[in-house]
Amino acid sequence: MGQLTNQTFGQALVIDSLHKTYTGAEHHVFAGYSLSLPGGILCAIVGVSGVGKTTLLNCIAALDTWDSGTIALGDEPVPQNNPIQGALYRRRKVGMAFQWPHLLPEFTVLENMEMPLIIDNTLGEAESAWCKQLLELVGLQDLMHRLPSQISGGQAARVGLARALVRRPAIWLLDEPTGNLDPETANEVFQVLKALHTELRPTTLLVTHNSALADDCERVERLHTSLRSTERT
Amino acid sequence: MKRAFENHIAQRYLKTRRKGAFVRTLLRFARWGVAIGVFTIVVSQAMMAGWREGIQNLLFKATAHFSIHPYSDSENWDTDEALKIIKNVPGVKAVNPFRMDMALSRSARSGQITEPLMLKAVEPETARATSSLFDNIKPIAIESLQPGQVIVGQDFARQQGLRVGDDLQVILSKIDLGLSGMTPKVKAFTVAGIFHSRNSLYDRGWAFVHLDDAKAWAQSEQADGIEITLTDIQQIKVKQNEIRDALGSALARPFITMDQMERNRELFAGLDMLKWIFLAVMSLIVIVNASSITAVLVLLVAEKRRDIGTLLALGATPGQIQRIFQAHGLRMAVVGTLAGLVAALPLCAALDHFQVIQTPAALVDFLPYFPFKLRILDIVFAAAFPIIVAFFASRNPAKKASELNPIETLRAE
Numbered sequence: 001m002g003q004l005t006n007q008t009f010g011q012a013l014v015i016d017s018l019h020k021t022y023t024g025a026e027h028h029v030f031a032g033y034s035l036s037l038p039g040g041i042l043c044a045i046v047g048v049s050g051v052g053k054t055t056l057l058n059c060i061a062a063l064d065t066w067d068s069g070t071i072a073l074g075d076e077p078v079p080q081n082n083p084i085q086g087a088l089y090r091r092r093k094v095g096m097a098f099q100w101p102h103l104l105p106e107f108t109v110l111e112n113m114e115m116p117l118i119i120d121n122t123l124g125e126a127e128s129a130w131c132k133q134l135l136e137l138v139g140l141q142d143l144m145h146r147l148p149s150q151i152s153g154g155q156a157a158r159v160g161l162a163r164a165l166v167r168r169p170a171i172w173l174l175d176e177p178t179g180n181l182d183p184e185t186a187n188e189v190f191q192v193l194k195a196l197h198t199e200l201r202p203t204t205l206l207v208t209h210n211s212a213l214a215d216d217c218e219r220v221e222r223l224h225t226s227l228r229s230t231e232r233t
Numbered sequence: 234m235k236r237a238f239e240n241h242i243a244q245r246y247l248k249t250r251r252k253g254a255f256v257r258t259l260l261r262f263a264r265w266g267v268a269i270g271v272f273t274i275v276v277s278q279a280m281m282a283g284w285r286e287g288i289q290n291l292l293f294k295a296t297a298h299f300s301i302h303p304y305s306d307s308e309n310w311d312t313d314e315a316l317k318i319i320k321n322v323p324g325v326k327a328v329n330p331f332r333m334d335m336a337l338s339r340s341a342r343s344g345q346i347t348e349p350l351m352l353k354a355v356e357p358e359t360a361r362a363t364s365s366l367f368d369n370i371k372p373i374a375i376e377s378l379q380p381g382q383v384i385v386g387q388d389f390a391r392q393q394g395l396r397v398g399d400d401l402q403v404i405l406s407k408i409d410l411g412l413s414g415m416t417p418k419v420k421a422f423t424v425a426g427i428f429h430s431r432n433s434l435y436d437r438g439w440a441f442v443h444l445d446d447a448k449a450w451a452q453s454e455q456a457d458g459i460e461i462t463l464t465d466i467q468q469i470k471v472k473q474n475e476i477r478d479a480l481g482s483a484l485a486r487p488f489i490t491m492d493q494m495e496r497n498r499e500l501f502a503g504l505d506m507l508k509w510i511f512l513a514v515m516s517l518i519v520i521v522n523a524s525s526i527t528a529v530l531v532l533l534v535a536e537k538r539r540d541i542g543t544l545l546a547l548g549a550t551p552g553q554i555q556r557i558f559q560a561h562g563l564r565m566a567v568v569g570t571l572a573g574l575v576a577a578l579p580l581c582a583a584l585d586h587f588q589v590i591q592t593p594a595a596l597v598d599f600l601p602y603f604p605f606k607l608r609i610l611d612i613v614f615a616a617a618f619p620i621i622v623a624f625f626a627s628r629n630p631a632k633k634a635s636e637l638n639p640i641e642t643l644r645a646e
Contacts, residue, residue: 063546063639083551091548098643102543106245118238119549167548 010040010203011074044214047223062086095169101160243560266522271573283604297460299492327362330456354447383422386436530630542642562627
C-alpha cells in the first residue's frame with residue numbers, strides 16, 4: 001500500500017445530550033445520549049437491531065433530525081432541518097458507506113468514485129488521479145472501467161468504502177459495510193478499511209454486528225435500548 | 234473534464250439500456266410523440282404558408298401591387314400630373330391609369346343578358362407591366378387594343394359562345410337621360426382577343442377595353458385611379474404611404490390606396506384562421522405527446538429512488554436532483570424535436586422543389602401543385618413549443634424526486 005499523503009482528515013466529534021423520538025414511537029431512540037471522540041479515531045458502534053445505530057450515523061450526517069441536544073464536528077455544529085445546508089455540510093465533512101455499496105449502476109467503478117466530485121463540480125485531472133490512487137489502495141485499479149454489475153459484492157463494498165473518502169472527509173460513517181458479505185470477504189474488506197483508516201486517519205464510526213471486527217477497532221461504543229445509554233470499552 | 238453534474242447524470246440515464254422495460258417503452262413513445270408533433274406542425278405550417286404565398290403571388294401578378302384613387306370628386310384631378318409624380322418615386326416599376334365599371338354583358342349571338350362583368354379600361358401601352366393577365370391574350374397583344382375593342386376571359390367567351398371578331402354589347406352602370414327618360418348606357422364592342430389567366434375570377438368575370446372608351450362614356454378626361462407595381466413586393470405598405478403623401482401634398486387633395494390584400498381581406502383572414510386552427514390542433518398533439526414525458530419521469534423516479542438517496546447522501550442538493558430529472562425531460566423533448574425537424578425540413582423542401590403533390594383537377598389552373606414554404610418563425614415555434622411543454626411536464630416529477638427522503642430510499646434496500 002503506497003504512501004498517499006501525510007495529511008489526516010479526522011476531526012473531533014462531540015455529541016451532547018441528544019434526544020430523539022420517532023413520531024408515534026413509545027420510547028426515545030436517544031434520551032440524553034452523549035459521545036465525545038477525538039479526531040482520527042476508529043470507533044465501532046455496536047448494539048442490537050433497532051437500537052439506533054444507523055439513526056446515530058444519519059444524525060451525524062445531517063440526513064436525520066433530532067429533538068434536542070447538539071452534534072458538533074470539529075468546531076462546526078451539524079445542521080438539521082435544512083436539506084441544502086445538510087447537503088453542503090456532507091460535501092465538506094462527511095463520507096458515507098452503507099451495508100449495500102449503493103453504486104450507481106449506469107456508471108463505471110471509476111465514475112462512481114468520481115461521483116462526489118462530479119456533484120461538487122470539482123472534478124479535474126488531479127482529483128481523478130486521486131480517485132485512481134484510492135482504487136489502487138483498495139486493490140481495484142484494474143477494474144476501474146467495469147460497471148458495478150461486472151464486479152463482486154466484496155469488490156463493490158471496497159469501492160463504496162473508497163468512494164466515501166474521495167472528498168477527504170472529516171468523518172467516515174460506515175453503516176455495516178461488511179454486513180452483506182460472507183465472513184471471509186467481510187474480513188478482507190475490514191482489513192482494507194483499517195488500512196485506509198491508518199493511511200488517512202479520518203474520524204471513523206463503524207456500525208457493525210460483528211464483535212470480532214468491533215474488537216479490532218480502537219474504541220467500541222455499545223448502544224442499549226433499555227438503558228438508553230451507552231457502555232464504553 | 235468538468236461537466237455539470239445534472240447533465241452528466243441525465244445524459245447517462247437517457248443513454249443507458251439498463252432502464253426497466255416500461256420506462257424504455259414509454260421513453261420511446263414520448264420521443265416519437267414529440268417528433269411526430271413537431272413534424273406535423275412544420276409540415277402543416279409550411280403547407281399553409283405555401284398556399285397563402287401562392288394565392289398572394291397569383292393575385293399580385295394578376296393585378297398591380299396596389300392602386301391609388303382620389304378620395305372624392307374623382308373626375309376632377311390631374312391624372313397626368315399624378316402619373317409623373319408617381320413615376321419619380323424610387324421603387325416604382327410600372328404605372329397604369331385605369332377606370333373600372335360594372336356592366337352587364339349581352340352577346341350579339343344569343344341576345345341574353347348574362348352575369349355581371351367587371352369592365353376595366355386600361356392604357357394599352359403601359360398595361361402589360363402592371364398585370365400578368367395581359368401575357369396570355371390571343372390573338373393580339375394588349376398594346377394593339379384599339380378603342381371599340383374588348384378583350385374577354387376564356388371562360389366568359391366559352392360561356393357566351395364568343396369568338397374573336399364577334400360583337401359584345403355591355404350595359405353600363407351609367408344612366409343616359411334621353412327622350413324616353415333615363416336609360417342605362419349601352420356600348421357595343423368587338424371582341425379583339427381572349428385572355429387566359431389561371432384564375433376563374435378573372436377568366437369568367439373580367440373584360441378589358443381601351444381607356445379612351447371609358448373616358449368617353451364617363452365624359453371625363455381623367456382616370457379613376459392609377460395602378461402601381463413596385464420592384465419589391467415587401468415595400469407595398471411603405472410605398473403606399475409614401476406615394477399617398479407625395480400626391481396629397483403635390484395635388485393638394487387626399488388620396489386613398491388599396492392593395493390586393495385589402496381587396497381580398499376575407500380570403501386572407503380565412504387562410505390565417507385556418508393556419509391558426511391547424512396550429513392549435515397540432516399544438517394539442519404536441520402537448521399530449523410531450524405530457525407522456527411526465528409518465529416516463531414518474532416511472533424513472535420510482536425506479537431510481539435508491540440512486541436518488543445515494544446521491545443525496547453523497548452531498549447532492551435537492552435542487553440538483555430536481556434539475557437532473559428536468560434535464561432528463563428536456564433532453565427527451567430535444568431529441569424528439571430534432572428528429573421531427575430532421576424529418577420535416579428536407580421533406581417540405583423536396584415536396585416544394587420537385588412539386589410532388591399535384592392539386593386536384595379543379596384547382597390545377599389556380600395552383601398547379603401543393604406549395605410548401607418553410608418560414609423561420611414557424612420552425613422556431615415548432616422547435617421551441619415541445620421543449621417549453623416538456624419543461625412544465627417534467628417539473629412535477631422532478632420536484633417529487635427532489636423531495637424524496639434519502640433515509641427511506643436507502644433503507645428500502
